Amino acid sequence: MNPVIPLAFDSNGAPLSRRDLFRRVGTGVGALGLAGVLADQKASAAVEAVVANPLAAKKPHFAPKAKHIIHLFMNGGPSQVDTFDPKPALEKYHGQKPPAATLKTERGTGPLLKSPYKFKKCGQSGIEVSEIYPELGKCVDDLCVIRSMHTDVPNHEPGLLLMTCGNTQPIRPSMGSWLGYGLGTENQNLPGFVVLCPGKPVVGPQLWASSFLPGIYQGCHIRNLDPKRVVDHITNNYLGRDSQRHQLDLLNKLNESHRATRPADPNLDARIQSLEVAFRMQTDAQEAFDLSREKQTTREEYGKGYFAEACLAARRLVERGVRTVQVFYGDGQPWDDHGNIESGHRNKAKDSDKAIAALLRDLKNLGLLKDTLVLWGGEFGRTPTSEGGTGRDHNHHGFSVWLAGGGVKGGMTYGATDEFGFAAVDKKVHVHDLHATMLHLMGIDHEKLTYRYSGRDFRLTDVHGRVVSEIIA
Numbered sequence: 091m092n093p094v095i096p097l098a099f100d101s102n103g104a105p106l107s108r109r110d111l112f113r114r115v116g117t118g119v120g121a122l123g124l125a126g127v128l129a130d131q132k133a134s135a136a137v138e139a140v141v142a143n144p145l146a147a148k149k150p151h152f153a154p155k156a157k158h159i160i161h162l163f164m165n166g167g168p169s170q171v172d173t174f175d176p177k178p179a180l181e182k183y184h185g186q187k188p189p190a191a192t193l194k195t196e197r198g199t200g201p202l203l204k205s206p207y208k209f210k211k212c213g214q215s216g217i218e219v220s221e222i223y224p225e226l227g228k229c230v231d232d233l234c235v236i237r238s239m240h241t242d243v244p245n246h247e248p249g250l251l252l253m254t255c256g257n258t259q260p261i262r263p264s265m266g267s268w269l270g271y272g273l274g275t276e277n278q279n280l281p282g283f284v285v286l287c288p289g290k291p292v293v294g295p296q297l298w299a300s301s302f303l304p305g306i307y308q309g310c311h312i313r314n315l316d317p318k319r320v321v322d323h324i325t326n327n328y329l330g331r332d333s334q335r336h337q338l339d340l341l342n343k344l345n346e347s348h349r350a351t352r353p354a355d356p357n358l359d360a361r362i363q364s365l366e367v368a369f370r371m372q373t374d375a376q377e378a379f380d381l382s383r384e385k386q387t388t389r390e391e392y393g394k395g396y397f398a399e400a401c402l403a404a405r406r407l408v409e410r411g412v413r414t415v416q417v418f419y420g421d422g423q424p425w426d427d428h429g430n431i432e433s434g435h436r437n438k439a440k441d442s443d444k445a446i447a448a449l450l451r452d453l454k455n456l457g458l459l460k461d462t463l464v465l466w467g468g469e470f471g472r473t474p475t476s477e478g479g480t481g482r483d484h485n486h487h488g489f490s491v492w493l494a495g496g497g498v499k500g501g502m503t504y505g506a507t508d509e510f511g512f513a514a515v516d517k518k519v520h521v522h523d524l525h526a527t528m529l530h531l532m533g534i535d536h537e538k539l540t541y542r543y544s545g546r547d548f549r550l551t552d553v554h555g556r557v558v559s560e561i562i563a
Contacts, residue, residue: 144306145282147274150533155497155562156463157276158408159269159528161416162401162446164438165250165291166425169205169472169482170490171511172435175237176209176218179509180474191475191510196244196484197428202510203476206432215501222439225447231501232450232459234561235492238505238514241470241521244484246292246423249469252521254416256550260296263307263541265525266414267300268550269532270307272539276411279374281310283414284407286400288313289421298416302543304359309416312379315399320379378406391448396420398445405452408462425468428481450494463496463531465524474510487513491524497531499563519558526555531562 171177183191184204191202209218212227217235219227241252248258255262263271266283275282285298298309312320349358381389381402392398397419404415419425419442427434446466453459471489472482488507494500505517526536529550536555540547 143278144304145270145275145278147276148272150273151535151538152533154531154533155461156495156531156533157461158412158458158463159266159414159496159532160404160408160449160462160464161265161414162449162464162466163253163416163418164425164442164466164468165418165420166246166423166427167249167468167470167472167484167489168425168438169427169431169435170237170485170488170507171472171474172205172207172431173220173223173439174218174235174490174492175507175511176205176220177474177507177509177511180204180511183510187475188510190508191512193487193512195473195486197477199473199475199477199483200479201476202474203431203480203482207436213501217501217503220439222436223443225443226450229447229450229494232454232494233492233500234494234498235490235503236505236519236524236558236561237488237490237503237507238516238518239467239471239489239491239521239524240514240518241486241489244470244486246426246469246484249484249486250291250293250297253467253469254297255299255301256522256525256552260293260299261301262548263301263303263550264298264309265528265550266298266309266416267303267307268529268539269414269534271303271541272534273413273532275413277374280378280407280410280412282412283307283309283416284412285309285311285416285418286315286403287311287416287418287421288396291418291421292423302548303541305357306359306364309414312403315379315381315396315403320375374410378410379403381406388452391444391452393444393448395441395445397442398448401445401449402452405449405456405458408453409456409458426484427472428477428483430480431472431482432480434481453495459495461496463498463528464494465491465528466494467491474512485512488515493528493561497563499561502561504558504561517560520554522551522555523558526551527558527561530557 171180180202181204183202185201187201207220207222209220210227212219213231215231217230219230241249242258243249251260252258255264270282291297295311298311300308314320345358352358381399384402392402400417404417407415425438453462471485473485477483488511505519506515507513508515529536529539536549536551540549
């Protein structure tokens with residue numbers, strides 16, 4: 091039998107595997123470029139600092155109006171014409187199907203379906219809000235309701251991905267990951283990006299993944315809000331803190347030695363960094379999620395249930411410096427009311443109204459709303475036409491979201507849909523525009539926050555997006 095002859099050897103004379111050879115060849119050009127950059131001592135120091143602590147707070151491109159983001163994600167797609175975009179024409183033409191109401195969506199739909207809810211003018215601004223949101227209606231003067239949103243396709247998977255990652259395919263980093271990469275976080279003992287979701291929504295972890303960004307920027311998914319179980323295996327029942335520190339230091343030395351022979355291995359870097367964050371989280375995470383530390387009156391204002399507790403936890407997290415908190419309403423796609431819009435939306439609004447209003451009031455009373463941007467909305471809206479007589483299909487042509495705090499003008503509506511609420515027609519805002527505006531409020535130029543991967547500079551807004559300056563205070 092003929093012996094296997096190695097293709098190449100490392101600097102110590104040891105044979106290289108084909109995998110290591112190709113890895114080194116593939117990064118060779120990049121290594122030459124990096125060597126030139128590191129020739130400058132200042133650049134070298136900056137690079138070393140980032141490698142040492144990738145979550146360290148970084149300067150934004152310009153003075154920000156917001157420092158934190160809370161995304162209240164109504165996954166499944168709430169209906170705009172039953173929440174924040176009243177349409178009297180639906181009452182007038184109920185049961186009919188005029189040409190303007192025949193836009194194509196995911197499924198075939200029937201005639202126009204009037205909203206089963208009444209709308210009421212609220213606050214000094216007089217913005218009309220559905221009766222299913224009585225508590226939120228009291229906060230309307232802090233809201234900027236965008237009624238002219240639109241997205242690309244009427245399907246959950248691409249819609250969810252576009253709203254969270256700026257792309258309809260699961261190949262890009264999430265918005266929270268981009269913010270961590272661009273700005274770092276203020277609390278080094280907690281993740282920079284936390285996702286509160288009791289289960290697995292459609293698509294799943296890709297909605298908060300870091301993709302080609304370093305793994306340390308991936309969202310930390312929290313299923314259980316019990317402080318003792320908030321992160322699996324976060325507590326070491328066998329070693330004290332000092333012993334754990336010694337153990338982790340040894341493990342880091344071994345990992346560093348292992349990394350020295352495998353340059354530019356992002357998975358190994360992420361592993362090393364995540365171990366450090368997990369060690370620091372042992373005390374801070376349990377304290378941050380311990381809602382029993384709140385006054386009983388405060389807990390009662392938010393209400394009961396996972397979503398209510400998640401809203402309160404979100405406030406506690408941004409209060410402690412976490413950059414981005416994403417709160418999913420529930421598992422799967424709960425707002426996807428194809429069958430009965432009346433009972434479905436009413437029950438979910440009843441379950442969330444009190445908590446959302448409490449969150450806004452709490453942030454405001456604590457002085458946090460001014461630099462915390464709150465986004466409410468789903469991945470798309472729903473049709474003004476009926477599906478099965480009482481439900482509504484997905485609708486990507488036009489829907490509503492609202493923003494509050496973080497430098498946004500309150501007590502206003504922006505843009506409009508047609509007379510039936512089917513399609514955005516005035517001051518249209520695409521999801522890319524929403525992302526560009528949110529990044530701008532955080533002090534980031536969305537065209538400059540880029541990451542070079544596979545020979546191209548990528549960004550959250552891809553090659554699109556405009557800042558909606560009219561809604562900025």
